[in-house]
Amino acid sequence: MLRLGKKYAIPHFENEALFRLHNDYPTILKDWDLLYQADSIVEDDVAAIIDLAHEFQLFTVLPSAYADYLRAASPVCSLTPNHIRSCFIDKRLV
Numbered sequence: 660m661l662r663l664g665k666k667y668a669i670p671h672f673e674n675e676a677l678f679r680l681h682n683d684y685p686t687i688l689k690d691w692d693l694l695y696q697a698d699s700i701v702e703d704d705v706a707a708i709i710d711l712a713h714e715f716q717l718f719t720v721l722p723s724a725y726a727d728y729l730r731a732a733s734p735v736c737s738l739t740p741n742h743i744r745s746c747f748i749d750k751r752l753v
Contacts, residue, residue: 660672660673660675660676660679661673661676661677661680661711661715662711664676665715677717680708680711680712680717680720681719681720684708684712684720684723684724684727685723686719686722686723691723691726695727695730705724705727705728706728706737706738706742708720708724708727709721709724709725709728709738709742710739710742712724713741713742713745721745725746
């Protein structure tokens, strides 16, 4: 939805996608803990979410998305080397 909203200048799509991303990948640890205490967790392709966050420079989504990636017992998705390196970049450089 985010890519379509940007490409075709459809603000509703873009805003809805951003709302969902920020809701599903919160910036506050307390919110993240509450979200993942739920019994029914929707399993996303977290690598695709991480890729999307990098593509659109949604850096506030990344910490939660990386934590979600690591939370999976046996991740079925894989990160690119650039995404792995970005985990270790000094936060002052981002």
